[in-house]
Amino acid sequence: MxxxxxxxQRALILASFVAAMVLTIVPLPGAIRLLRPDWxxxxxxxxxxxxxxxIGVGSGWVLGLFLDVLYGSLLGEQALAKALLAYLTLRxxxxxxxxxxxxxxxxxxxxxxxxxLMLIMIKSLVRGHPPLWSDTAxxxxxxxxxxxxxxxxxxxRRRAKIS
Amino acid sequence: MGTFLGWSIxxxxxxxxxxxxxCASVALMVADSHNDHDARVIRDTVLRASYPxxxxxxxxxxxxxxxxxxxxxxxxxxxxxxxxxxxxxRLAVKAAQLDALxxxxxxxxxxLHGSAVPGYRVSxxxxxxxxxxxxxxxxxxxxxxxxHVFVGQAVIDVHGIIxxxxxxxxxxxxxxxxxxxxxxxxxxxxRNGLRAIAFGTGSQDRLKIPYLxxxxxxxxxxxxxSSGLGGVYPPGYxxxxxxxxxxxxxxxxxxxxxxxxxxxDYHTRVLLLWPRKGPHTRxxxxx
Numbered sequence: 001m002x003x004x005x006x007x008x009q010r011a012l013i014l015a016s017f018v019a020a021m022v023l024t025i026v027p028l029p030g031a032i033r034l035l036r037p038d039w040x041x042x043x044x045x046x047x048x049x050x051x052x053x054x055i056g057v058g059s060g061w062v063l064g065l066f067l068d069v070l071y072g073s074l075l076g077e078q079a080l081a082k083a084l085l086a087y088l089t090l091r092x093x094x095x096x097x098x099x100x101x102x103x104x105x106x107x108x109x110x111x112x113x114x115x116x117l118m119l120i121m122i123k124s125l126v127r128g129h130p131p132l133w134s135d136t137a138x139x140x141x142x143x144x145x146x147x148x149x150x151x152x153x154x155x156x157r158r159r160a161k162i163s
Numbered sequence: 164m165g166t167f168l169g170w171s172i173x174x175x176x177x178x179x180x181x182x183x184x185x186c187a188s189v190a191l192m193v194a195d196s197h198n199d200h201d202a203r204v205i206r207d208t209v210l211r212a213s214y215p216x217x218x219x220x221x222x223x224x225x226x227x228x229x230x231x232x233x234x235x236x237x238x239x240x241x242x243x244x245x246x247x248x249x250x251x252x253r254l255a256v257k258a259a260q261l262d263a264l265x266x267x268x269x270x271x272x273x274x275l276h277g278s279a280v281p282g283y284r285v286s287x288x289x290x291x292x293x294x295x296x297x298x299x300x301x302x303x304x305x306x307x308x309x310x311h312v313f314v315g316q317a318v319i320d321v322h323g324i325i326x327x328x329x330x331x332x333x334x335x336x337x338x339x340x341x342x343x344x345x346x347x348x349x350x351x352x353x354r355n356g357l358r359a360i361a362f363g364t365g366s367q368d369r370l371k372i373p374y375l376x377x378x379x380x381x382x383x384x385x386x387x388x389s390s391g392l393g394g395v396y397p398p399g400y401x402x403x404x405x406x407x408x409x410x411x412x413x414x415x416x417x418x419x420x421x422x423x424x425x426x427x428d429y430h431t432r433v434l435l436l437w438p439r440k441g442p443h444t445r446x447x448x449x450x
């Protein structure tokens with residue numbers, strides 16, 4: 001809360017979320033679609049780590065609500081998962097920051113997987129959808145993508161002097 | 164620490180925020196699963212706010228069809244190539260015969276203007292989003308209540324029936340494919356008039372037809388057309404071709420698989436049908 005963000009910096013953060021959502025709903029052919037990482041979750045985790053005072057549980061919830069509508073899923077299930085993810089990230093953010101990159105990727109992947117587990121539980125409780133092995137494919141994609149996404153987003157953040 | 168009306172207050176902790184969010188989510192989920200009016204208002208509002216996102220995501224489809232082609236599998240490209248070569252041969256013959264060509268043009272025009280589906284008016288809609296999985300097979304179209312789309316409307320392509328509209332918002336609509344596990348479509352065998360119901364399986368290239376007894380006259384290769392029973396789908400439009408009939412002496416019913424004739428995973432445009440008589444008629448179809 002020390003130095004308020006300029007309008008341009010806010011727009012940049014918003015743009016990163018918009019890009020993540022577009023990447024999430026771009027239509028892909030069958031086999032590749034299974035391996036689509038959870039872009040929004042990863043970008044959310046990054047900004048929670050970088051700006052824990054500004055991006056947090058509330059932002060995660062609103063993002064999740066948008067995802068619910070875009071997926072056409074039960075209203076509130078993604079919102080719940082993303083709020084939980086933001087909370088977990090804020091909780092472990094000091095530890096996450098000092099991890100080496102590959103260890104960080106595993107930790108972030110685990111956090112996202114935890115929030116996915118929440119989703120799978122809600123789906124099986126409310127709609128009777130059993131968990132599938134193919135649900136784990138995006139979790140692996142998340143871990144692989146994280147180091148690259150982290151590098152790109154950090155570059156963007158440093159260039160825009162967001163802190 | 165901050166102040167509110169002269170009282171000094173603390174910012175809520177993250178845990179407090181999480182608990183609030185969880186309560187809000189649970190309330191939304193309960194409301195949504197009971198198809199509550201307020202939940203629908205929230206969904207429509209957010210959907211309208213996110214409409215530019217969907218347009219953005221659909222851009223690669225309309226702008227870079229070539230780039231999308233590159234992602235397709237080699238095998239499918241080869242198959243397409245063979246089919247296209249055959250098409251070229253056929254068209255070369257046709258080009259030599261002006262009459263035949265003229266007939267073909269008349270046929271295409273008739274299809275687009277809806278004469279191929281008597282009693283229905285037809286309009287083209289663009290696919291914005293495809294969600295395909297073992298539990299739901301849906302499309303999002305770029306036409307909604309403002310374009311007079313209504314729930315229960317039939318959606319087809321030139322090869323056969325695709326599905327029906329299940330929810331409508333002002334600018335978009337959701338279509339349930341005939342391969343959705345919740346979908347059932349009354350069909351009739353074109354060879355002998357046998358009636359049946361084709362259910363979705365959650366896989367885009369397969370339908371199943373349960374509840375036909377072992378004495379039913381059905382064999383692989385039979386074409387199933389919609390029977391028009393139930394009033395949702397137009398009668399006499401192709402739906403599926405039977406691929407596999409297995410008879411297990413332990414079971415009372417045949418196990419029948421069929422493949423949808425509509426090319427569910429190919430096009431970016433589909434046709435919406437409006438019955439010519441009835442409350443939902445259109446000012447001018449732009450098909």
